[in-house]
Amino acid sequence: MLAPAGSYEACRAAVNAGADAVYMGGPLFSARAYAESSKEDMLLSSIEYCHLRGVRIYMTLNTLMKDGELELIEDYLRPYYEAGLDGVIIQDLGLLKYVKEHFPGLALHASTQMTVTGPAFSKLLRDYGVCRVVPARELSLSEIREIADIEGLEVEVFAHGALCYSYSGQCLMSSLIGGRSGNRGRCAGPCRLPYDGGYILSMKDLNTLRLLPKLYLAGTASLKIEGRMKSPSYVAGVVSVYRKYLDRLYELFKEGGEEAERRWNKDMGPEASDLSVLSEVFDRGGSTEGYLRKQNGRDMLQLKEKPKLRVRDEKLLSGIEEQYIKEDKRIYIRGEAVFEAGSLPRLRLWPEGSEPFSHIFPEVSAEAWGEQEAEAAKSRGLTKEELLMRLKKSGGTDFVIRDISITVNGEVFIPVSQINLLRRKAIDELRKGMLSCFSRGR
DSSP: OEEEESSHHHHHHHHHHTOSEEEEEOSSSOSOTTSHHHHSOOHHHHHHHHHHTTOEEEEEEOSOOOGGGHHHHHHHHHHHHHHTOOEEEEOOHHHHHHHHHHSTTOEEEEOGGGOOOSHHHHHHHHHTTOOEEOOOTTOOHHHHHHHHTSTTOEEEEEEEEOOOSSSTTOOOHHHHHHSOOGGGTOOOOGGGSOBTTBEEEEEOEEEOGGGHHHHHHTTOOEEEEOOTTSOHHHHHHHHHHHHHHHHHHHHHGGGOHHHHHHHIIIIISOOHHHHHHHHHHOOSSOEEOTTSSOSOOGGGEEESOOOSOOOOOHHHHHHHIIIIISSOOOEEEEEEEEEEBTSOOEEEEEEOSSTTHHHHSTTOOEEEEOSSOBEEOSSSOOOHHHHHHHHTOOTTSSEEEEEEEEEEESSEEOOHHHHHHHHHHHHHHHHHHHHHTTOOOO
16 A cells, blocks of 8 residues: 655654555655645655655656756755665656666656556556556556556556546646646646536545455555645545555455455445544545446536535544554564673664564664673672663664563673663664665665
């Protein structure tokens, strides 16, 4: 599941709520020029936050480029590339060619703004180096299946959020009326305005929660949530709900396709309380399953104006904030330490061997040595329990030390300040080691 982030806070919310990956714009060339991340560069901090927690992060470079702008890409993209950016989402074919040639190893994703509608273009993009296609949002499940069957190419499908009235990436209405091009990240949203007859161009928001088994059977490799202009509460709420049902779907499909879908439809599908969460965090006037099972329809449109007075469920929103926004997702680690009189104390730390860390950081560990030798205790030496209590105090960091195996040879004494220094050095080295699994060119 790929989650949107228009700010560092939204990125944190996405990761804390269970996103597998995050997409985010930088200060330039993003199709959401007014997102907070475009005003102040937050992407480098977000790369570190995501990677320490085993989450991928992709950068949106999904505007059409002017000829003179390509020469800016080298200096613009290089810091993110070296920091370990996992991939870029691109609309412009010229930019695609440039990035492939100058930034080896960076995953190339074809943006939905490319309006990929079938296998022919998809194969061409694969041959250009694209590893994942986000097709136009107007495709049916069977059309998605045709692209998913192409060898060497993943399909990522928009699963939730805003829909454009026009074909993905092909609307020029904002540009023609107000001089603000959607393909340059500055859409004014004229389709959301009332016209004679009501909101006749405003689409209801996409909600595919009930269709997750069909999307899986259609070969979807990743679900994409729309919303880089929306709040951290929206991101956390939507991601948490889809995380719950994707995990449930995974368990169901261990039993086989047809049986899993039957059980889903009978008693494992979306619960009313979770559908309420999705409508509470954002509601444009109802939801739609889009084009996945039908070509078009009047019921996809908002038409009527939303009620001006709406009672918000403050308890629900407060719960989302408490669970996913106020507190960061912590990184669990373990370690071993040795204390011996006349020797420098030693501490080794490593990520706990549970997902997601066992496959991303399989052999990462960090070792630190104290700066002062342990002394022979003049009376009672420090016990293992006392040393463990002091070593596990990792508050104020991203890490939680679950347990440390401690060896104490003899009766030893070491100042608390030296124990704290040893712990800080080991955690700092572990952080660097984990991030080095992603970084390039340094």
